[in-house]
Amino acid sequence: MTRHDLRRKLQQIRRNLTPEQQEAAGLQVASILEQRLQGLPPSQTTVAVYKSFAGELPTQPIIEMLWKLGFQVVLPVLHPFTKGHLLFLRYSPDTPLAMNKYDIEEPVLNVQNVVPLDNIQVLLMPLVGFDNRGNRLGMGGGYYDRTLAQWYNGHRPNLSPIGLGYNEQRVEEILVESWDIPLSEIITPEKHWYF
Structure with a gap:
């Protein structure tokens, strides 16, 4: 199964969960x-999280x-000048929000x-799927892969990236590409995975 087909299949599984199951x-x-x-x-700890959409946890x-x-x-923001990259902005209950190009x-x-x-210690990130080795399948835009590359190459040793998802998003194997960065931790409702 191609990554594209696997992504579509897992997104459908995610969408099939009831609002009660998701909550x-x-x-x-x-x-x-x-x-x-x-x-x-x-x-003294900054945690980057994301606003879920389209059936994400x-x-x-x-x-x-x-x-x-x-x-x-802090929340991710699409970088206005560097295409495909993220910025992180402080987020409090009164922070004004807007929809980006992905809604x-x-x-x-x-x-x-x-x-x-x-200045970020914990980076929580969405995933479409993951396997038993910590390989992550995202939405395909590469935003988090580019962010993770800085951590993976040793430039951000104090950052702890953690994937968040449903139990149903685990698969046997994800075919990895050269730019994919495996995660050392993933949390699902049933288990805290360490790789």
Whole structure:
């Protein structure tokens, strides 16, 4: 099965989950993540998360948990000048949001709110699928692969990237491309995977 076909199949599986199943999964992952973050000082820890869309694991419970515990939260924004790259902006309950070209909510661009990747300790990212070796299948735009490349090449050793998804998104094997970066952690409602 090609990556394109596998992506479509897994996206359909994700869409077939009921709103109740999705909501329950988001709450379970938030609970597991809260345990994972224990020991990190919230006031000195910045967590990058994403606004879920199109059946992705709901991140609102995660965002609210992070705010409640006092973590600094940032959201990805499509880079306005460097195509295919992400910026990360501070996100609080009163941050104005706008839809980007993919119909995903992101903070309205304000250079004063940009947080460099060097200042982010935990990077939560969506996935369409993953396998037993931590290989991740994303939406195909390469945004997170470009971000992860900086971590993988040793330039961001203090960054912990963690994929978030449903149990149903695990497959036996994902065919990897040269630019794919495997993850060392993935959290699903049933399990915290370490690779």
